[in-house]
Amino acid sequence: MRLSLGFGIKWDAAVGGGVKPFKASGTLARSFSQAASSPQPFTASFARKQRLSPLSHNFASSRLQPRRPYSSRIMSTEELDKQPPQEVKKYLQQSHDRIFESNKKWAAEQKAKNPDFFSHLNAGQSPEYLWIGCSDSRIPAEAITGLGPGEMFIHRNIANLVCSTDLNVMSVVNYAVRHLHVKHIVVCGHYGCGGVKAAMTPQDLGLLNPWLRNIRDVYRLHEAELDGIKDEEAKYNRLVELNVVEQARNVIKTAAIQQSYAKSGYPIVHGWVFGFKDGLLKDLEIDFEGQLKDIQKIYNLTS
Numbered sequence: 587m588r589l590s591l592g593f594g595i596k597w598d599a600a601v602g603g604g605v606k607p608f609k610a611s612g613t614l615a616r617s618f619s620q621a622a623s624s625p626q627p628f629t630a631s632f633a634r635k636q637r638l639s640p641l642s643h644n645f646a647s648s649r650l651q652p653r654r655p656y657s658s659r660i661m662s663t664e665e666l667d668k669q670p671p672q673e674v675k676k677y678l679q680q681s682h683d684r685i686f687e688s689n690k691k692w693a694a695e696q697k698a699k700n701p702d703f704f705s706h707l708n709a710g711q712s713p714e715y716l717w718i719g720c721s722d723s724r725i726p727a728e729a730i731t732g733l734g735p736g737e738m739f740i741h742r743n744i745a746n747l748v749c750s751t752d753l754n755v756m757s758v759v760n761y762a763v764r765h766l767h768v769k770h771i772v773v774c775g776h777y778g779c780g781g782v783k784a785a786m787t788p789q790d791l792g793l794l795n796p797w798l799r800n801i802r803d804v805y806r807l808h809e810a811e812l813d814g815i816k817d818e819e820a821k822y823n824r825l826v827e828l829n830v831v832e833q834a835r836n837v838i839k840t841a842a843i844q845q846s847y848a849k850s851g852y853p854i855v856h857g858w859v860f861g862f863k864d865g866l867l868k869d870l871e872i873d874f875e876g877q878l879k880d881i882q883k884i885y886n887l888t889s
């Protein structure tokens with residue numbers, strides 16, 4: 587059975603349990619189109635529109651897909667693979683050019699609405715939020731939170747993991763806390779996460795094994811609770827939530843957070859989960875102070 591992380595990586599794997607993997611057919615192309623063709627990709631009005639509308643994971647059938655100002659049609663991967671080489675080349679050129687067409691339109695719109703928009707952006711950033719989310723293309727962090735450019739520092743990876751050996755995420759956290767002085771750090775997972783689903787699959791997934799093992803470790807930590815859930819979808823959803831909780835814990839374990847909180851009373855670390863079915867964020871209401879106290883019994887790095 588073909589299994590997908592939901593953003594274009596596909597491989598063959600046996601999927602256990604009763605939860606169907608997400609249909610990946612053409613997902614990348616369509617979501618790419620969705621992002622590229624949004625008339626106002628970063629504005630609050632676009633965000634409100636998105637928040638008020640349930641997001642579908644199947645953009646092909648979505649009534650919500652914004653009107654595309656382009657004449658070119660979005661092809662599914664399967665359809666594209668049947669085209670002769672010159673047609674593939676032409677299609678790729680078009681999908682590349684579409685971004686620049688959209689970018690020019692966006693820049694003109696921002697300038698028309700606020701002539702100082704780009705001089706403000708150019709002046710520097712002081713975001714209140716650090717967002718650590720999944721790379722899944724269906725979760726436009728700014729759009730679903732109603733935030734605009736300059737308001738959120740963003741890091742994304744497969745299944746929103748915070749690993750102490752990942753120089754990338756550790757640098758992001760360090761920079762966001764020590765230099766940008768963010769007030770909130772959000773670890774945001776999502777129901778239907780292909781990375782979490784893959785980690786529940788008893789299969790050798792090659793290069794992804796060490797990355798997904800972090801999620802398998804979350805399962806091991808919460809084995810009794812998860813094994814007690816008989817419904818596969820409920821178990822999957824709970825693992826998504828527990829993964830967010832554990833990654834938030836990993837953020838709290840860092841020296842940057844502990845020292846900044848001791849000195850200034852911020853940042854606060856939150857765990858949220860996004861749902862494709864209704865487009866809403868669920869706050870897992872992590873007890874930040876309680877977690878911090880608990881963690882510092884072993885991981886105290888404040889002195």
Ligand SMILES: [Zn+2]
Pocket residue numbers: 720721722744745746776778779780781782
């Ligand atoms: Zn995901």
